[in-house]
Amino acid sequence: MINLDHVSFAYPEQGPSVNDVSFRVEDGEFVAILGANGAGKTTTVRLIDGLIRPTAGKVEINGTDTVTSSVSERARKVGFLFQNPDRQICKNTVREEILFGLQTVRGDEGEEALRARCEEVLKDFGFSGDEEPFSLSRGQRQRVALASILAVEPEILILDEPTTGLDYFECCHIMDRIRRMNEENRVTVIMVCHDMEVVLDYAKRALVMAGGHLLADGPVKEIFRDAALMEKASILAPQMISLSTRLGEGFEDADSPESVADAVLALRKGGARHA
Amino acid sequence: MHNLFQYVPGNSIIHRMNPITKIFLTIVICIAAFVSGNLLFLAGLLAVDLLIGFIAGIPEKTLTIFKGLLKIAIFLFVLQILLVRGGTPVFWIITDEGLLTAARVVLRLVIVCMPLALVLAVTRVTDLTNSLVQVLHVPYKYAFTLSTAIRFIPQFLEEMSGIMEAQTARGVAFDKAKGLKKFSMILPLCAPLLISSVRKTDLTAAAAEVRGFRLRTRQSGYKRYPFTILDLGAAAFCLLLLAAAILL
Amino acid sequence: MIEIQDLTFIYKDEKKPALQDIRLTIPEGGFLGVIGPAGAGKTTLARAVSGMIPHHYTGDYYGSVTVNGMDTVETSLEDISRLVGMVFQDVDSQIISPVVEDELLYGLENFGIPREEIPQRIDEALQKVGIAxxxxxxxxSLSGGQRQKVAIASIIALRPRILVLDEPTGELDPRSSRQVFSLLKELNEEQRITVIIIEQKIMLLCEFARQLAVLSEGKIVRQGDTRDVLAHAEELEALGVNCPRVTTLSRAVSVKTGEEQPVCLNLDEAEAMVRRLIS
Known part of the structure; x- marks a missing residue:
């Protein structure tokens, strides 16, 4: 469980700040944080992991104030996938990279167990283990970064624009894997993401931010249907939601091309009956 | 830390001075600090340094730089008084000569480093290199190398702290380590940084080339750097400083 | 006009061609979107059009690229650059000056733009991009998105006839990305500047680009009017290029109603289609 209690943060110079933000995330949730550039999304997720400390209020993970322990100690519980995988990858092969992450936080389990875990993860992600990370594509490097974080089996996964710069396949690979972690292992996921179609497809709850404030908090679909809110937060809702909002009656529940097409069909049949 | 070397926009007389004058002033302060051993004069020079920062309208930054240097200075001071063996003992193993030498060394260090950092804060690097090319006829290639090097300092530091943050988040205990230990932890993680830096310099060269790098001549710069009454005043002040340094 | 004929390029020290048998014509005043999975050769194509290949990046080069009648191999990089402006994918490497204004000045100074014209060009470029x-x-001290806009402004100030942009909206949120595309549309329509844009955001390409080229493994697998290319949605998806939801919708409706619907490229078209069907 993650709990933010009236959290504020201001950078010493400029930069987006966070202003009196409170919310609570239960175990196993999949939450997206939405907003325009500079709304305070990244600052918020950095506050959650304690990479920066709130200037007011407090952040609790499983009931403990994050200031009482260090970020590196928290790494066993909280995994953080950054936008740029190159800042994380520091070893010459994928195997070493994953092993390094394991040794750092699960060193007490003994070399044997960690090696076994490493091979398991390699197999799961379809890596041979001998690949050189820097000769892989950006999307593949992001998968290496994700693999080495998931290897540790964190309870909470924080993602800061994990799919930026990736093509469609790479994006699906990453997001599908994250969804599996969320559904099968009940890993709590908090994600900052600019691609609203991805948010609609994967996240269940959305927090909307603007100018450092939390504007709204609710189920993804309800949030996207609130046109006034979208306008205020400078967000463009996913296409099918915008479309069904425009179409109105008969399309209230349609949020995918399939369901919109079904609604069209239903209305046509209904129309035929009237005629 | 990121913006220690960063330009701060402004319109003070220091900002408006010719970049060449600013470099000249910096050099004169350095020479003066080494010509004179008079502690009072050195203290005066230090005051000049601080005054320049205040006149330039960047008191906070000036003090940040000063405090940073002070830390190194204190360390050096202690080292000096323990090492210098000549002179009469004053207290324990500390001698009067040791105290004097130590004071001189640290004062000089601070006096010399301050204006170097301040010049970058009140002068755009582009103005610095353009004036070097236009006024002092430095070949543009060298000037370009200098300006890109300075341009990349903040980026390099940003990348470095990004890497440290990413590694801390995955459990590397940067947040608990201090000083040398921290440094030794960073080194092995620098491989990605070096790889990306090399890749970037080539791209930067390409970016300069497609915008006419090779067409640039000494006269290409849009801005001109004439010397004004302000620079004359600064030059007079420099001579005064030099004279005082030699006399005192 | 840009004409690429049977272009094959292999980077020095590499075995696999980055581009293979590329044949592509972009008319003057065209607006071409280039899309494809990672490693398809999109950036290499941009470099070939802007003359960086073969002038900066060397390797085995077959075929030809002509820009307004000039063969890029025989023309100096500087002469090509006066015509073709290039916005890099990695803005941090593109920006060489420490201060925004100086970044805009750089190219203007080098290309010898008359002094009296320079202030106006800078003002205009900053204003157009919205970063005055x-x-x-x-x-x-700027954010990633702001830097991206600086890079774009510094190229627009040079008033190139052809603009090549390599994923210029990567760091931007959806609204700012749309602003960049609107700006490109304005330049394209009002000044007939040819635009070639590499982009992963297919939704924006569908709305703004008149032509699309789909690259995969160094080859062009589809090219033509945007709507015609999108008609092959399934083929594109198999290559790893997704389609906008509105396009998927028009396909789903075609299948479900058994009546062939025209491909929808944006919300307005989709809305019109649905209203027509249910009225």
Whole structure:
């Protein structure tokens, strides 16, 4: 469980700040944080992991104030996938990279167990283990970064624009894997993401931010249907939601091309009956 | 830390001075600090340094730089008084000569480093290199190398702290380590940084080339750097400083 | 006009061609979107059009690229650059000046733009991109999105006839990305500047690009009017290029109603289609 209690943060110079933000995330949730550039999304997720400390209020993970322990100690519980995988990858092969992450936080389990875990993860992600990370594509490097974080089996996964710069396949690979972690292992996921179609497809709850404030908090679909809110937060809702909002009656529940097409069909049949 | 070397926009007389004058002033302060051993004069020079920062309208930054240097200075001071063996003992193993030498060394260090950092804060690097090319006829290639090097300092530091943050988040205990230990932890993680830096310099060269790098001549710069009454005043002040340094 | 004929390029020290048998014509005043999975050769194509290949990046080069009648191999990089402006994918490497205004000055100075014209060009470029307030700022103090806009402004100030942009909206949120595309549309329509844009955001390409080229493994697998290319949605998806939801919708409706529907490229078209069907 993650709990933010009236959290504020201001950078010493400029930069987006966070202003009196409170919310609570239960175990196993999949939450997206939405907003325009500079709304305070990244600052918020950095506050959650304690990479920066709130200037007011407090952040609790499983009931403990994050200031009482260090970020590196928290790494066993909280995994953080950054936008740029190159800042994380520091070893010459994928195997070493994953092993390094394991040794750092699960060193007490003994070399044997960690090696076994490493091979398991390699197999799961379809890596041979001998690949050189820097000769892989950006999307593949992001998968290496994700693999080495998931290897540790964190309870909470924080993602800061994990799919930026990736093509469609790479994006699906990453997001599908994250969804599996969320559904099968009940890993709590908090994600900052600019691609609203991805948010609609994967996240269940959305927090909307603007100018450092939390504007709204609710189920993804309800949030996207609130046109006034979208306008205020400078967000463009996913296409099918915008479309069904425009179409109105008969399309209230349609949020995918399939369901919109079904609604069209239903209305046509209904129309035929009237005629 | 990121913006220690960063330009701060402004319109003070220091900002408006010719970049060449600013470099000249910096050099004169350095020479003066080494010509004179008079502690009072050195203290005066230090005051000049601080005054320049205040006149330039960047008191906070000036003090940040000063405090940073002070830390190194204190360390050096202690080292000096323990090492210098000549002179009469004053207290324990500390001698009067040791105290004097130590004071001189640290004062000089601070006096010399301050204006170097301040010049970058009140002068755009582009103005610095353009004036070097236009006024002092430095070949543009060298000037370009200098300006890109300075341009990349903040980026390099940003990348470095990004890497440290990413590694801390995955459990590397940067947040608990201090000083040398921290440094030794960073080194092995620098491989990605070096790889990306090399890749970037080539791209930067390409970016300069497609915008006419090779067409640039000494006269290409849009801005001109004439010397004004302000620079004359600064030059007079420099001579005064030099004279005082030699006399005192 | 840009004409690429049977272009094959292999980077020095590499075995696999980055581009293979590329044949592509972009008319003057065209607006071409280039899309494809990672490693398809999109950036290499941009470099070939802007003359960086073969002038900066060397390797085995077959075929030809002509820009307004000039063969890029025989023309100097500088002469090509006067015509073709290139916005890099990695903005941090593109920006060479520490202060925003100086970044805009750089190209203007080098290409010898008359002094009296320079201030106006800078004002105009900053304003068009919407960053007039950042003029004096240190580049290091800007956010990724702001830097991206600086890079675009510095190229627009040069008033190129052809603009090549390599994923220029990567760091931007959806609204700012749309602003960049609107700006490109304006330049394209009002000044007939040819635009070639590499982009992963297919939704924006569908709305703004008149032509699309789909690259995969160094080859062009589809090219033509955007709507015609999108008609092959399934083929594109198999290559790893997704389609906008509105396009998927028109396909789903065609299948479900058994009546062939025209491909929808944007919300307005989709809305019109649905209203027509249910009225």
């Amino acid at each position: 307030d950042l003029r004096e700022r240190a580049v290091g």
